[in-house]
Amino acid sequence: MTVIFSQEGEVKMGLLDVFVLTVYFAALMTVGIIGTKKAKTSEMYMVAGRNLGVFMFFGCLTAVFLGGSSTIGTAQLGYENGVSGVWFVFSMGLGIMLFGLLLYKRVTGYQLMTISEFLGKRFNTGAKLIGATVAAIYALMVSVTQVIAIGSILNAVFGWDLTVSMLVGGGIVFFYTVLGGMWSVSMTDIIQFSVMTVGIFFVMLPFSLSKAGVGAN
Helix, strand or coil, rough: EEEHHHECCCEEEEEEHHHHHHHHHHHHHHHHHHHHHCCHHHHHHHHHHHHHHHHHHHHHHHHHHCHHHHHHHHHHHHHHHHHHHHHHHHHHHHHHHHHHHHHHHHHHHCCCCHHHHHHHCCCCCCHHHHHHHHHHHHHHHHHHHHEEEEEHHHHHHCEEEEEEHHHHHHHHHHHHHHHHHHHHHHHHHHHHHHHHHHHHHHHHHHHHHHHHHHCCC
């Protein structure tokens, strides 16, 4: 990746960066188009036919919970505050692990579409409504923050207006999600998981260790 700084201190991205991002977004849209052929039933559209498999399931959850806040943000908090700075991401990972070990088989036995549906079957209609409300608020919050993040990246790379950048980036995500449903979301999550894994462990980690002087004579 080529990052160029102008004399005024402004960050300008190289042609390689623009090419990589263009290919990346094109791949996401292609997955959405393919997803229209996969999502033939409501079950396939909503829960990917309940046939993701261990690798797909792991990749999806990792892509959902790992992002800027849990990588760069947590690294900064850990540097500034010590172990207490990483409690949030650590707790999410621990919660997912405990869910998989203790509750996964029991929950999948209900043949559910949503978590709020599970609350309704396990408790009552009131619990289902509360669960749906909490899930809706959380989804709205995540959607807003992610669209802002996408817009900020496009604004920095292409120099577009921030509002236009958010509309374009959010529109691409909306496009492949509506077209292919859960299958498209799962496949794009796997792409994002692969990019993050390579970026974190094979690019960012060696680069950080090199800058920190680890292994230097």
